[in-house]
Amino acid sequence: MAKTYDYLFKLLLIGDSGVGKTCVLFRFSEDAFNTTFISTIGIDFKIRTIDLDGKKIKLQIWDTAGQERFRTITTAYYRGAMGIMLVYDITNEKSFENIKNWIRNIEENASADVEKMLLGNKCELEEKRQVSKERGEQLAIEYGIKFIETSAKASIRVEEAFFTLARDIKAKMEKKLEASNPPKGGHQLKATEPQRKPTNWLSRCTLL
Amino acid sequence: MDYELPTEFDIIIIGTGVIESIISAAASRIGKRVLHIDSNNYYGGLWASFNLDAIQKLATVEETLNEGLGNTFFNVKNFEIEWHIPSETPPESTEWSRQSLLKESRRFNLDLAPKLQFARGDFVELLISSNIARYSEYRSVSRVLTWLNGQLETVPCSRSDVFANNKVTVIEKRMLMKLFLALDSGEEDYHNYENKTFRAFLTDKKLTPNLIHYVLYAIAMCTDDTPCLQGIKNTKRFLDSLGRFGKTPFLFSMYGSGEITQAFCRLSAVFGGIYALNQPLKGLILNGDNFEGITCGTQEIKAGVLVMGAEKAPPHFIKQHPKSSIARAILITDKSIMESEKEHLTLLLYPPEGGKNSCVVLELGCLTGTCPKDLFVVHLISRQVEGPQNDFKHIIGNLFGPEKANILWSCYFSIPDSNDLDLTVETPKNVTLCPGPDLDLDYDDAVRKAKAMFTDIFPDCEFLPRAPDPEEIIIEGETSDQDNVELKAESAKTEE
Numbered sequence: 001m002a003k004t005y006d007y008l009f010k011l012l013l014i015g016d017s018g019v020g021k022t023c024v025l026f027r028f029s030e031d032a033f034n035t036t037f038i039s040t041i042g043i044d045f046k047i048r049t050i051d052l053d054g055k056k057i058k059l060q061i062w063d064t065a066g067q068e069r070f071r072t073i074t075t076a077y078y079r080g081a082m083g084i085m086l087v088y089d090i091t092n093e094k095s096f097e098n099i100k101n102w103i104r105n106i107e108e109n110a111s112a113d114v115e116k117m118l119l120g121n122k123c124e125l126e127e128k129r130q131v132s133k134e135r136g137e138q139l140a141i142e143y144g145i146k147f148i149e150t151s152a153k154a155s156i157r158v159e160e161a162f163f164t165l166a167r168d169i170k171a172k173m174e175k176k177l178e179a180s181n182p183p184k185g186g187h188q189l190k191a192t193e194p195q196r197k198p199t200n201w202l203s204r205c206t207l208l
Numbered sequence: 209m210d211y212e213l214p215t216e217f218d219i220i221i222i223g224t225g226v227i228e229s230i231i232s233a234a235a236s237r238i239g240k241r242v243l244h245i246d247s248n249n250y251y252g253g254l255w256a257s258f259n260l261d262a263i264q265k266l267a268t269v270e271e272t273l274n275e276g277l278g279n280t281f282f283n284v285k286n287f288e289i290e291w292h293i294p295s296e297t298p299p300e301s302t303e304w305s306r307q308s309l310l311k312e313s314r315r316f317n318l319d320l321a322p323k324l325q326f327a328r329g330d331f332v333e334l335l336i337s338s339n340i341a342r343y344s345e346y347r348s349v350s351r352v353l354t355w356l357n358g359q360l361e362t363v364p365c366s367r368s369d370v371f372a373n374n375k376v377t378v379i380e381k382r383m384l385m386k387l388f389l390a391l392d393s394g395e396e397d398y399h400n401y402e403n404k405t406f407r408a409f410l411t412d413k414k415l416t417p418n419l420i421h422y423v424l425y426a427i428a429m430c431t432d433d434t435p436c437l438q439g440i441k442n443t444k445r446f447l448d449s450l451g452r453f454g455k456t457p458f459l460f461s462m463y464g465s466g467e468i469t470q471a472f473c474r475l476s477a478v479f480g481g482i483y484a485l486n487q488p489l490k491g492l493i494l495n496g497d498n499f500e501g502i503t504c505g506t507q508e509i510k511a512g513v514l515v516m517g518a519e520k521a522p523p524h525f526i527k528q529h530p531k532s533s534i535a536r537a538i539l540i541t542d543k544s545i546m547e548s549e550k551e552h553l554t555l556l557l558y559p560p561e562g563g564k565n566s567c568v569v570l571e572l573g574c575l576t577g578t579c580p581k582d583l584f585v586v587h588l589i590s591r592q593v594e595g596p597q598n599d600f601k602h603i604i605g606n607l608f609g610p611e612k613a614n615i616l617w618s619c620y621f622s623i624p625d626s627n628d629l630d631l632t633v634e635t636p637k638n639v640t641l642c643p644g645p646d647l648d649l650d651y652d653d654a655v656r657k658a659k660a661m662f663t664d665i666f667p668d669c670e671f672l673p674r675a676p677d678p679e680e681i682i683i684e685g686e687t688s689d690q691d692n693v694e695l696k697a698e699s700a701k702t703e704e
Contacts, residue, residue: 017211044342044478044678065477069211072483074251074470076343079463079577108314186345186462186577187453189336 005049005058009169010080011162012062012110014102015087016095017069020121023152024087025063028162033153050166057166071105078110082173083117083165088136090120090149091128096135103143115172117165118147124154213484215509217243219665220502222277222489223517225253226651227642229472230658231515231665233340234672236479243509244476245502247277249486251473253517254282254623254644255321257466257578260313263538263619264289276490276503281529281624282519282644284320286595288620304542304583304616315580317464318538320623321645322570322587324349324555325459326445327452331651332459335471338672343471345462347576348454353546353556354426355606356418360546360556363426365446366455380419387413387423391443398437406430406439425559429649431566458649460553460570463577468651475675492522492639499636513665514639518626521641527633530624534647535592535599537620541584543613544571551575558603565591567603568649584613591647596620627653640665 013021022043026032029046045062062081067073086102088095099118106114120136122128133149140147146164150157218240221232229251232244250256258266267287297305325331325346335341352363364370370381387410390396401409406428410420424430428442449457461467477483490503492514501510518526544552553576556569567590572578579585588600597620608615623645631641640661646653659671 044675046678065474066480067474067477067483069482070213070484072251072485074474076463076467076470076474079467080345186347188345189332189341189453189459 005056007055007170007173008058008060009082009166010060010062011083011085011165012077012081013064013085013087014068014073014106015085015119016089016092016098017066019087019089019092019095020152021085021087022063024085024119024121024150024158024161025061027152027155027158029061031155033155048162050163052163052167052170055170057170059162059166061162071101073105073109075109078106078114081110081114083115083169084110085117085119085161085165086145087119087121088131089122090131090133090136091122091125093130096120096131096139099139113172115165115169116143116145117161117168118143118145119161120147120149121152123149123156124151213243213504213507213509214482215507217241217482217509217511219243219513219515220245220509220511221515222246222502223253223520223642224248224251224469224473224485225255225517225642225644226469226472226654227658227661228253228515228517229469229476230655230672231640231642231662232476232481233338233472233479234658234662235666236476236481237338237672237675238666238669239479240666242476242481243511244473244481244483245487245489245504246485247487247489247520251485252320252466252469254284254519255319255466255469257317257319257464260310260316260318260540260617262313263316263318267619267621276488277492277522278489278520279523279526281523281526282626284621284623285533286620286622288597290618291616292614292618293616309540309616312580315574316540316585317466317578318585318619319465319578319587320536320621321465321534322589323461323465323468323651324570324649325461326650326652327449327454327457327459329445329449329650329652330655334655334672337674338475339675339677340471340475340672343474344467346453346459347462347553349456349458349460349555350454350552351554352426352456352458353554354422355556355558355561355603356421358606360607363422363557365427365457366450369455375418380416383413383415384419384423387415388443388447391440392447396440398440401436404436405432406434406436407432409436409439421559425566426557429557429566431560456555458555460572460576478675489520494636497636499638512638515661515665516639516641518629518631518641518643521635525635525639525641526629526631528629528631530626531628532625533592533622534625534645535588535590535596535620535622537586537588537596537600537604537618539586539588539604539608539615539619540579540617541586541608541613541615542582544573544584545569545586545607545613561602564593564599564602567600569603569607583616589647592622596622 025046029048043063045060047060049058086099088099118140136147148157148161150161219235219242221228221244224246232242236242267289291306293304295306297303352365353360354363364373427446428439430439446457488505493501499514501508551573554571558567560566570587572585574581590599593599626643627646662671
């Protein structure tokens, strides 16, 4: 079967509970919004394939499955991630302060060259704002990452955010590909692997 | 803590070992309200992986006990860590130093209980059938070695191995094939061997001493005393798992075996399981012979059922204390035990020798995601006789040293084996204790235990049915702000 994409990028969403990670994910993957998510039950990851400079890029975006609530994100969650969206809520000071903790967590567990981006979500709630845009920008500069304010509810700049992250990963990857061929990772186990032929190996050996 | 834990659950699971995590995933999967909690600040308990820095720290806290819940019977014991390199080297030096190795600390994933999986074993089948396989990646073991006549030899376990192996004569190759064919066809009659050893069976088949060694110690992973029927079963299992994912029957999970528990925890979380690590577990709330809840910090949390790792249980729940231990060593080395052009993932089955038990040696290179480039991590696993240092002395003497691979860092410890104990004697009826790591090479027995416990707690419930793929989940009312979200898993093939 022909591959329907040129690149596959694994992206993660990280940030405190209730900042709207799942809403951002749904806005981007389904162009839908719902405020009644209590947590992220049942959501594993979503996929959307985008076009970028003539290349088809399949974005596999993973949600935290609620494991961020008590700071229990597994180390396995970070494996193989190429990009991370750090999300806070502009109406929630604490969620902004915690970005530093999440970055520390990423530094401890994710690959050193993972592409990061900072999202200040819920920017439609201007009247409830606790974190100014300038502070968001300042923090992003501190960590040398890009920053964008979004609204999953009002559908503001969510597309732009994911496209920016994807473009940066693509650029980094193409630069790396030119330099060398990266080592292959492991295999995913699928039931569609070669079916068992019980006597295959043995029967061929009867030639001996 | 930013949030308080909810206080009512169907089941509370304490400890994030393999069996606890499988039960957690299975319970969440059928819609039970699960609280999965651990006093450790990491996943995996006695099955966890650590980076170099963390495992050193672990050695220093070995005997500390959580206030309230837990016992010390199953603690990791006899921890001994030793550096075999200078703490610093001159800046221009290319030799490893303690400092340069610790700088790479994060690239290490050092397993307390390293495991392999049989490509067609129960565990791999469960990963695939439950759709948990998507949370982890695997590499196949690329060669199986044994120690024979004072040197390392490749065990012929694929057709090309047999051809490439110049130590096996053409006549021996025929013998080996005949034996495998007979075992595979199931026509062989073993009833004369019910009370005999597998070695006796192989001897009667007129196999040469070398072939007996390969089959007995490596392929069937037996000892001289293993009953014939067990040996036959083991050999078949090995042959059955050939040719599915690689040249050997075995798979290793990338980034270490500790990732396995996390894969099950992830599924549990995806289906609503609540996770909390690093929790101040104070005690259990009991009413006579009935478990009612736990005290966690200042909170009382209720549930109808408790599942916990044996090491987390109050001491009076443990009637029998461990009788035997698993001897372990972890080494960081600068070369493979058997150098080759490409990086191998090596399983060495070291036969019993001079009163010492047989030993599983697993050598992992950087492609497994468990160590930095140009280094290897070597695990040794055996049933303890005297203690890990003495039990492995002869093997380490044979495999490492001048002209061979050098050991840069070593770590020895013992894990008390809780698998041959009856853990049900002193526990309330609605409490289940899970044993820790066993000596098996794989997880198949752990899966069987977890399934049996789950079925016992939730009779007539399906054990880990296939989880839907994300694209099969349809969210209804997604454009309305009022409607409740309803997740609907369509049956797998409706659209095709």
